[in-house]
Amino acid sequence: MNSEESNCKRYHGMSAGRTLGKRISRTIGFMVCWVLLFFTEITAEAGQTDSSGSEITPGTIxxxxxxxxxxxxxxxxxRFQGKVRVESTNLTLESxxxxIISLREEDLDQTDVMIGEFGGIQRIIAKGHVVILQAGRRAEAGIAEIFPIEGKLVLKDxxxxxxxxxxxxGWRITFLKDDKQALVEIDPxxxxxxPTLRLSELPDLGFQSVSENSN
Structure with missing residues (x-):
């Protein structure tokens, strides 16, 4: 093999490596973007609220x-039980x-519980065959915990x-909105x-086989 062919293969390998790196970056990036969209959807449905949390509006069913x-x-x-389905503008959740644990409205009597009166949401826990669909992306887990105030989503099981x-x-996947970070953990x-990242296909990295190197 002459130097020109060798340089071409080396360039091809470097180019393929960069392509693989970009695809991995995009895959990690979509996870971060997904959680940003997820919490944007929650807060957008509620509008601006106090620091006490987010609210569910009539736009969420x-x-x-x-x-x-x-x-x-x-x-x-x-507590919603049996074939639970949450539908919002750009978000669907099934479990x-x-x-849903929410703060009480100050002007409500202590004995009153009003349907649809959620107030500031502190925590949402979905259990059992959890599926979250949004913007062409899909998340599955046995348990999903959402902390709107902290901007944190935890997928387990x-x-x-x-x-x-x-x-x-992975064993557990945690999304942190403010840090724009996704943490995938192993069972301790x-x-x-x-933690496993699976891409649709692996590009040709341009490496030569042993037989080609011997010629």
């Missing part, structure tokens, strides 16, 4: 087989169970996030469910 509401002194607790660029799996107990 939650349906389920049953709903149990419990009122406490400073907060309300809503077997959904719990065989979580994965995927779109047309690739798929990310048995070191299973290692």
């Amino acid at each position: 939650i349906s389920s087989d049953s709903l149990v509401m419990r009122s406490q002194r400073n907060m309300n607790h809503f 077997e169970q959904l719990e 065989s979580p994965r996030v995927l779109d047309g660029q690739g798929e990310v799996r 107990k048995n070191h299973e469910n290692r």
Whole structure:
């Protein structure tokens, strides 16, 4: 092989390597963008609120087989059970169970529990075959915990996030909105469910086979 052919193959390998790097960056990037869109959707539906949290407005529809509401002194607790479906402008969430913990409105009587009166949301917990769809992306997990005030989304129990660029799996996946960061963790107990990034295909890196090198 002459030097010109060698240089061409070397350039091809470097170019393919850069392409792979860009695809990995895009896949990681889409995870961060996804969580930003996710929390943008939550806050956009609520409009601007106090530092106490986000609110659910009539633009968000939650349906389920049953709903149990419990009122406490400073907060309300809503538990949706059975074929839960949350529909918003650009967001759909499905699960077997959904719990919403929200602050109580100051002007409501302590014994009052009003349907649709969520107030400032502190925490949302979805359990059982959780599926979140938004902007052409899909997230799956056994448990999803949303903390609107902190801007944090935690996916647990065989979580994965995927779109047309690739798929990310791990023991736990945490999205931090303010830091624009996605953290994929391994199970600390048995070191299973290692962080895994799966791309649609691997480009030709331009490496020569052993037989080609021997010629």
